Amino acid sequence: MSARSFDKRPVGRTDLTVTTLGLGGASLAGNYNAVPADEARALVRHATDLGINYVDTAPHYGFGRSEHLVGDVLREKREGVVLSTKVGRLLRPVHGQDWPRDEWIDPLPFREVYDYSYDGVMRSFEDSLQRLGLEKIDMLYVHDIGVVTHGVEGNKPLWQQLAGGGYKALRELRDAGLVNAIGLGVNEWQVLMDAFALGDWDVFLLAGRYTLLEQTSLTPFLSTCVERGASVVVGGPFNSGILAGGDRFDYARAPEAVVAKVRALAAVCREFDVPLPAAALQFPLAHPAVCTVLPGPRSSEELDGILAWWDVTIPDGLWAALMDKGLLAEGTPIAG
Template identity: 75%
Template sequence: MTARKFETRRIGKTALEVTTLGLGCASLAGIFTGVPADQARATVGHALDKGLTYVDTAPQYGLGRSEHLVGDVLRERRAGVVLSTKVGRLLKPVPVAEQDKGAWVDPLPFNQVYDYSYDGIMRSFDDSLQRLGLNAVDIVYVHDIGAGTHGVEGNKPLWKQLETGGYKALRELRDGGVIKAIGLGVNEWEVLMDAFALGDWDVFLLAGRYTLLEQTSLDPFMTTCIKRGASVVVGGPFNSGILVGGATFNYAKAPEAIVAKVQALEAVCREFGVPLPAAALQFPLTHPAVCNVLPGPRSPAELDGILDWWDVKVPDELWTTLAAKGLLAPGTPIPSGMA
């Protein structure tokens, strides 16, 4: 099988290069809907066959399940793949009857314990290497710190852990050459502005806040990334389903105002003969801070569908029409000339 040639972009000021399309491995761990292990492994392998070189996972995904499945594939095919995982959650073995499965259909028998301290970060990193069965990863993200996950008061002691020890651990790992890049992986851009106050970061994985539907992170966050030399990986380019015909936005039933905006976006796309998901997938990369778009297919067939959307030619006039109709935030870079 001949791999296609994707554009690559550099991560921050590092030497890492990633394809502009990546593979997010949360869905493969069975969120809301179960995914057989063989299907999950086949999806990772199919992504590599197709030429994608960036794969992202995390301890949270299936409470260890995703890392195990990703490792099963990458142990045989590590060359040329940029791999990221996350820290901030430790997994504690528990009887199944006492487990908090959350939205995971068939997770491994653990509960998660939040720990963003120096020791917690180091232990989380070592645990991930063991689950992956690998001796290295390239990028480590601090996962889901912020008021959106923990509440305003609940986040304060966790942020203190990161501020007083966790960031130091990440810098030691990166500056010592153990990993190549550090960042945060979150669903809210505001906490990333707080992170800039702690020091320098290479890349942020931001889910759902810079999409065709929502550009709330445009300023000051995206503009600060340009000034500070940090890259952005856009997770959740379909806003958890609403941009691919689903009814879910931010992992919950979409409110009426969101549904109405999606209908308006779709009407413009229809005018130009472009599927809405194709426009949604290609849109984020027109911002100079964005290095990668990270969808989460559940199967090789879903990935093929994403690649079909990726190959759709989007006329420049579609983007200018969206802007003229007020469907993009003021100041949003207008995509042009994308294949």
């Protein structure tokens, strides 16, 4: 498949521009299902060959595996590709001991230690450069800080690490030109409102909270992003698969209320002869804060399927019908 023409949007007030479709690097690291290394590399190569210029990864994905695999490809063809990774977890070798592998199939032999401090951020950044085998990371996110991951009490000391030094480290990296953009990558929008109180950010990766199924982040988060000039990368546009024919929502089996709403969304899509995943994939881009949508295919074939949904022309009437039936939150921007 030859290169395609994708629209590009700016990242905050930086000089970076990203294609409105990106490539997430979690699934290719083998979460819940095994992905052979050659297939993962082929996926990254296929995406960049097609013209997708934004690739996201993280130390957490396969405990370093995703960064290694992404780096294998980008060392050969980095030109024009915007790369993001994350800080907040340091990887320590297990030295032959058994260790929790979480959702990862065949991860690398490391355990994770949370560290959002100044030194932790700087160490994480340098470790990622080594795993990637690259000299530059474009966008750096603080990964999974907040109560969803750590609980109310557990998050307090970690937030103090970020406020007391981690944010300073990110600013220093950006001011030195070692990264172009800084932000947070999380599954909850509330902590991003807390982040605005720390200072200025360029971009946020928010997974699952601004989708065709859920618009809880619309106000005040997305409206504040517009006011503050910060962009949003929408991760998890299929809400863990429930909007693409799966049965998972927020990384677990979907509750009946969610299943019922998905049925209602699908019924409206059928009226317009539009596949539900196509509507889910394209929906977030109507919001002015959103710069790209970030699905996480496991293979080149899955990416081609996503591109087929990407190419579906969606009539404005579909969005209007969803709004009329109360399936979108009041005030949601819709195409047209």
